[in-house]
Each structure stands twice: as C-alpha cells, then as structure tokens.
Amino acid sequence: MKTQKIRVRNLSESLLKSGVSVHVKPVPVLTGFIAAGAIIVIANSSLILTGLGLILAGVFGIAIFPDRILVTFLDDCLVLFNQPDRSMCMLVYYDEVVHWQYVYRKHYDQLVITLVDGSTEVQEMYSYSSVYQQLSDHLAGKQLKSIRIRKENA
Numbered sequence: 001m002k003t004q005k006i007r008v009r010n011l012s013e014s015l016l017k018s019g020v021s022v023h024v025k026p027v028p029v030l031t032g033f034i035a036a037g038a039i040i041v042i043a044n045s046s047l048i049l050t051g052l053g054l055i056l057a058g059v060f061g062i063a064i065f066p067d068r069i070l071v072t073f074l075d076d077c078l079v080l081f082n083q084p085d086r087s088m089c090m091l092v093y094y095d096e097v098v099h100w101q102y103v104y105r106k107h108y109d110q111l112v113i114t115l116v117d118g119s120t121e122v123q124e125m126y127s128y129s130s131v132y133q134q135l136s137d138h139l140a141g142k143q144l145k146s147i148r149i150r151k152e153n154a
Helices: 013-017 027-043 045-063 128-138
Strands: 004-007 020-023 069-073 077-080 088-093 097-104 109-115 120-125
Touching (some): 020 128, 069 120, 069 128, 109 128, 120 128
Antiparallel strands (some): 004 088, 020 069, 069 077, 097 109, 109 120
16 A cells, blocks of 8 residues: 655645645634724724724734644545644545544544545544545545534543
C-alpha cells in the first residue's frame, strides 16, 4: 500500500502549494464580518455599535486565532495534517480509498476514510462544504451517507 504516515518536513513546499488546502480558520467568513460591519457603520448610524462589534470580531478572529492546515488535496492523494503528533501527516492515495463518510458531531465533525486494507483514517473537520467538492471530484461514487450523532457519551 502506498498510503503512509510521514513527517511533514519531508513534503516539498511546491507540492503542497499545488494542491487545494482546507484550513481551520474561516478567513472568508471573518472577512465578511469586517465588510458587513463596515457597511453597517457607513450606512446606518443607529446601528454603529453592531457594525463595530462585527468589525472587531472579524479582526480579532483573523489576527488572534491560530490557523493550520487540516487537509490538502493533491492530484493523486490527499494529505491529512491533523495528527496527534503535529510533525507527522498521513498521505492517503485516492486509488486506495474504499469509501468516505462525513460524520457530524456535537463539538466537531469527522471525515472518516476507509482504505482497501480495512484500516480507517479519521480526521477532525469543521466544515462539510470545504471538503465536499474536492472529495466528490477525486473520489466520485465513494461517499457513504453522512450521519449526525446527536448525543455523545461524556
């Protein structure tokens, strides 16, 4: 099997830049907060505090919250970065994937990928829409129905 766990430093920068990455920080949403806040401040003086609140939330999110890559989609494989050991990543080749499933949980979501050897890779995710298009393009017809887990044992 070609799928393997490797060190992040062994991946070339050019290879990673050629792929599509999914990040933890939702920069487009935060930028939208800033834009909406600016529009509210300019357009309606009675809602100036609301507009300033949106601007501050967006700036705070962009400037303070940490960002990291969860997954990068390449031409022949995907790279899962959210490993317990941050110096490691998992290369998963598309031709070795049996099926994938998106599991909605209370505090976070999971992308579950089952491989041809029967092993399963589980990756924390935070947005279905950020990965769905890429997985549909590269793993067409291999999606299981997404499930929603309402209660979790604490």
